[in-house]
Amino acid sequence: MIRTFVAVDIPAAFHAKISAIQSKFIGPGLRPVDPSIVHITMKFLGDVDEAQLPGIITALDRMDCPSFDSRISGVGAFPGMKNPRVVWLGADGDYSCLHGQLESLLSETGFKKEPRKFIPHATLARITYLSNPRKKELISAIDSLRDLDVGLMRVNTVKLKKSTLTPQGPIYETLHEVDLP
Template sequence: MIRTFVAIDLPEESHAKISGIQSKFIGPGVRPVDPSLVHITLKFLGDVGEAQLAEIISALDKVDCPSFDSKISGVGAFPGLKNPRVVWLGADGDYSCLHGQVESLLSGIGFKKETRKFTSHATIARVTYLSGSRRKELISAMESLINFDVGSMHVDTIKLKKSTLTPEGPIYETLHEVKLL
């Protein structure tokens, strides 16, 4: 089985800014994502068999959305700033076409549609346990970064990625790329 997801990579020039943001809140209870691995997930597929990869690739090749510009800015958290579990950067742009088509095309080959509303974002840290004072520190740091501008990028490619989990962190490999119009 291969652990897979469909994503948009952030440009290399954003990695230093992401690292700078992370440095403001990294500490006990917060695990940063390697800046070179930060991406916008359109759909997490989970474990799929190798035989199913061709069907997934064929479905993704039918994506028919125009390329667009996206602004990466602002720090937020799921489920919210007061109880952070996932710390993210916002991604503004026309992600609705991409997300909608990926969901539709992959549901046509048996993948369940996401029930939650899609929020385009790039995860930069995961939160485990926080003491009361540490939680206040993290919330304060995130609030100071709500309008932080990482920069803009042109979204012209989506990628089917393989994720191999290791004790040192995930290793991502691009299995297939789809160029947008």
């Protein structure tokens, strides 16, 4: 079994900006994501048998969505600011075709459609535990970054990735890449 997901990578040109953003709030109780692997998860597939990979790849190769621009901006938290568990970087753009086709094509190979509304974002940090004073500091830092503009990127590739979890953080390997016209 291999842990897999479909993603859009954040360009390397944004990694230094992401690191600078993370420096505003990283501290006790937060596990930052290495800026070099920050991405927008389009669909988490979970643990799949290697025998399923050809079917997944065939489904991905059937995608027919045009490439588009995405504005990477704004910092927020899931599930909300009262009890943040994940700090994210926003992604604005027309992800609807991409997300819709992924859900449809992958459901044909046995993956359940995600019932929650898709909100394009890149995870910056996961929160393990925050004292009330630390939570207030984090919320203040996030509020100060709410309107931050990182830049415009072109979404022209979607990748099937393997995730290997280690004590030092996840290691990602691209298993398949699909170019969007």
